[in-house]
Amino acid sequence: MKIVLIQLVLIVVVVITAVRLLRDRGARTQAVRRLGLLLFAAFAVWSILFPTIWNHIARLVGVGRGTDMVLYALVVAFLSFTLTTYVRFRELETRYTKLARRLALDEAGPPQLAQAGPPQQESPHAGS
Amino acid sequence: MTVEQPAYTLEKAEQTGSGVRDTWVIIPMFNEESVIGDVVAQVLTAFDQVVCVDDGSTDRSAALAAHAGARVVRHPLNLGQGAALQTGFEYALADPSMQYIVTFDADGQHQIADAVGMVERLKAGEADVVFGSRFLDERSKPSFAKAMVLRAAVGYTNFTTHTRLTDAHNGLRAIRRPVLEKLDITQNGMAHASELVAQIGALKASYVEHPVHILYTDYSKAKGQSLWNSINILADLILR
Numbered sequence A: 001m002k003i004v005l006i007q008l009v010l011i012v013v014v015v016i017t018a019v020r021l022l023r024d025r026g027a028r029t030q031a032v033r034r035l036g037l038l039l040f041a042a043f044a045v046w047s048i049l050f051p052t053i054w055n056h057i058a059r060l061v062g063v064g065r066g067t068d069m070v071l072y073a074l075v076v077a078f079l080s081f082t083l084t085t086y087v088r089f090r091e092l093e094t095r096y097t098k099l100a101r102r103l104a105l106d107e108a109g110p111p112q113l114a115q116a117g118p119p120q121q122e123s124p125h126a127g128s
Numbered sequence B: 001m002t003v004e005q006p007a008y009t010l011e012k013a014e015q016t017g018s019g020v021r022d023t024w025v026i027i028p029m030f031n032e033e034s035v036i037g038d039v040v041a042q043v044l045t046a047f048d049q050v051v052c053v054d055d056g057s058t059d060r061s062a063a064l065a066a067h068a069g070a071r072v073v074r075h076p077l078n079l080g081q082g083a084a085l086q087t088g089f090e091y092a093l094a095d096p097s098m099q100y101i102v103t104f105d106a107d108g109q110h111q112i113a114d115a116v117g118m119v120e121r122l123k124a125g126e127a128d129v130v131f132g133s134r135f136l137d138e139r140s141k142p143s144f145a146k147a148m149v150l151r152a153a154v155g156y157t158n159f160t161t162h163t164r165l166t167d168a169h170n171g172l173r174a175i176r177r178p179v180l181e182k183l184d185i186t187q188n189g190m191a192h193a194s195e196l197v198a199q200i201g202a203l204k205a206s207y208v209e210h211p212v213h214i215l216y217t218d219y220s221k222a223k224g225q226s227l228w229n230s231i232n233i234l235a236d237l238i239l240r
């Protein structure tokens, strides 16, 4: 029944990262992301020097082997990466949509001009 | 293929239109060159002002729509139907005499008579928003699978927005200016339909449904939304 603990921890971590990354998108999220990356790198170096650290952690939270622990950690890392990427793409999409809309509306001119006379647009046979 | 379209002149629109320029018909359009000329010409028999939002079409849709007498706003690249609608909203809002808008599909599936009826209900003060519904009578004949997907979509929309509709993914709608001013569609793709309903629900605007006839021609079936895409739409809705 020891496996329950790791399941609990993993689920909580996944849910919290998901909620956090989806909810606030300010400077803080970015800072947290960068700090996380730093910690991750530091830990990577450490675990390269002392590979047994994974076994210790694994035993601590109730997983049998260190390799399993690495796998779980990767799953979490990958999930949060997917989520951040998704959020960032959405933001990017919103931005270029606004840009394209501004361009389109400026190019079309004010709608009141429509009342001035017959349409002045290019002929359909101009081809493009 | 060259379809010779007679130029639709403004005088003709004036003879047939209502004379009061308070309504804009907004047509999101993407690669509809074979039908858009006829659609615009038909709309102009009943309404004075039509704007086609061309969403980076790679065919002659934009030129043909303009030739038929519509104003054309052109996205420099394809953004999606939701983005096109929001662009059309902002275009219409820039006209101070606009009081009502109608959203109308470019693919010839909608009936002018339905649009006219819906605007009349707005003008009669029945509601702030009139949604078209193809499920209020038996005229529209979507395929069985399509009907199932649409029912599921409206079920989800009703569940998440506290509205009571029979057809949330219908491109035919009529909206009064005060509501339009507060709408902001951020779903570029097809998930905008539920977003629109949600925003109208949140505004506590009054709405009614109007029975409309959606034509399912071979053309519309070939071009329309595949059932696979409904899975993508659902994902967009949930992940938003």
Ligand SMILES: Nc1nc2c(ncn2[C@@H]2O[C@H](COP(=O)(O)OP(=O)(O)OP(=O)(O)O)[C@@H](O)[C@H]2O)c(=O)[nH]1
Residues within 6 Å of the ligand: B027, B028, B029, B030, B031, B032, B053, B054, B055, B078, B079, B080, B081, B082, B084, B085, B104, B105, B106, B107, B109, B169, B171, B220, B221, B223, B224, B225, B226
């Ligand atoms: N602006 C824009 N319009 C689009 C796009 N895709 C489709 N449309 C337009 O949206 C309208 C409806 O598109 P359809 O694909 O037929 O969707 P639908 O009518 O909801 O679905 P069906 O019941 O399958 O016909 C038509 O006027 C299309 O030209 C797009 O990427 N951008």
Ligand SMILES: [Mg+2]
Residues within 6 Å of the ligand: B105, B107, B109, B220, B224, B225
């Ligand atoms: Mg269609």
